[in-house]
Amino acid sequence: MRFLTARRRHPAARGLVLVFALLVMGALYSAMAPSTKSAADTGTSQQVAEGKALFTVSCASCHGLNGEGQVSGSIQGPPLVGVGAAAVEFQVATGRMPMAHPGPQAEVKPSQFTEDEVLAMAAYVATLGPGPAIPEPEQYDPAGLSEEEIARGGELFRTNCSACHNFEGAGGALPNGKYAPSLFDVSNLHLYTAMLTGPQQMPVFSNGVLTVEDKRAIIGYLNELHEQPNRGGLGLGGLGPVAEGLWAWVAGLGVLVLFAIWIAAKGVKAR
Ligand code: HEC
Ligand code: HEC
Structure with a gap:
């Protein structure tokens, strides 16, 4: 009897073997498939072409046909050579760009573009000159920071940011009708890229001034301060x-x- 049960396998056993074989094949496939990640970082030529087309329609009137800038005339925009993909992502995804009308400061408004369109324009502007790339989630995601690191982030925030953004990140007025916005509902990605690119009156905090770890600590501190653990931002570099x-x-x-x-x-x- 025992002999028989041992020999006569359950009909599902064959299926289990098949499932196992497929898992192995899947793993082999993912190990051997060419990685497209580096291509996504620098932008494929198709993405760049798409970005250039969008740029020509929506941005060139102020920033020039080749992003060279337009510093005279009634509508103006600074040159975008070397501002990098990160600045474009920040400006367009927060709705600041395209600027609706001239004023002391570009308004934050819902973005007019899809994530793919933003990335395409970012990829195009990145081809104009070297500048900061859009950061990876491991750079701006504060998950796993210790209490000491978060406290250090608080110190860094008070030293570098609170003069304009207030001690709690609630924002504040600046001269000439400008203002430092509240940091309450800003995604982790945009907390990071604001520091990296220094929009408008804000200084640029390059990685030489505030290291990636410093920036992460500041983001961790602001998350804790505002108790919004699920900060969004673009899910870049998620499932590849x-x-x-x-x-x-x-x-x-x-x-x-x-x-x-x-x-x-x-x-x-x-x-
Ligand atoms: C109506 C004119 C206008 C249009 C249209 C416009 N911009 Fe701008 N842009 C500006 C001005 C003015 C500034 C600088 C002032 C500021 O940052 O508030 C600026 C700043 C920027 C910056 C920041 C540069 C830096 O040094 O960090 C980026 C990036 C940018 N624009 C990208 C774009 C993109 C991409 C588009 C198209 C989707 C666009 N802009 C459309 C006028 C414009
Ligand atoms: C000199 C004043 C000043 C300092 C110092 C400063 N900022 Fe800013 N910050 C600004 C201004 C002005 C803007 C708005 C720029 C714009 O709208 O184009 C801004 C924008 C931002 C934004 C974008 C908010 C949004 O609504 O999209 C973030 C995030 C930010 N700052 C974070 C920081 C952090 C973090 C620090 C410290 C490391 C810092 N800032 C230091 C003036 C400052």
Whole structure:
């Protein structure tokens, strides 16, 4: 009896073997598939072309056809050569750009563009001259910071930021109708890129002035201060094409496996 049960495997066993084989194939696929990450960072030529087209329509009237800037005439914009992808992402995703009308300061408003369009324009401007790239989540996500690091972030904030943004990050007025905005509802990505690119009156805090770890500590402090653990921002660099490919193998072919198990089970019954 025992001999028999040992030999006559459960009909699902065959399916389990198949599932296992597919998992191995999926893993092999994800290990061997060419990584498209570096291409996404520098922007594919198609993305750049798309970005240039959008730029020509929405931005060139103020920033010049090639981002060289327009410093005379009724509508003006600074040159964008060397501002980098990070500045474009910050300005366009926060709705500051395209500027609706001339004023002391570009207003924050809902973005007119999709995430892909923003990334395309960012990729285009990045080709004009070297500048800061859009940071990776591990640079601006404060998860896992210790209490000491967060306290250090508080000190850095009071030293570098509170003069304009107030001790609690509530914002404050500046001369000539300008203001430092409240930092309460700003995504972690934009907290980071504001420091990195220094919009308008704000100084640039390059990585030489405030290291990546310093910036992360400041973000961790502001998150804790404002008690909004789920700060958004663009989910850049989340699930890449490789992870998605793996899911296509496992989920897509999983259906086929179930079908195979079903056929196998029927076959056993028929015998
Ligand atoms: C109506 C004119 C106007 C239009 C249209 C416009 N901009 Fe601007 N842009 C400005 C002005 C003026 C500034 C500088 C003042 C400021 O930052 O508040 C600026 C600043 C910027 C900066 C910051 C530069 C730096 O040194 O950090 C970026 C990046 C930018 N614009 C990108 C864009 C993009 C991309 C578009 C198109 C989607 C666009 N702008 C459309 C007028 C314009
Ligand atoms: C000299 C004054 C000044 C200092 C110092 C300063 N900022 Fe700013 N900050 C500004 C101004 C002005 C703006 C608005 C720029 C604009 O709208 O174009 C701004 C914008 C921002 C934004 C964008 C907010 C939004 O609503 O999109 C963030 C985030 C930010 N600052 C964070 C910081 C942090 C963090 C520090 C310290 C490391 C700092 N700032 C230091 C003046 C300052």
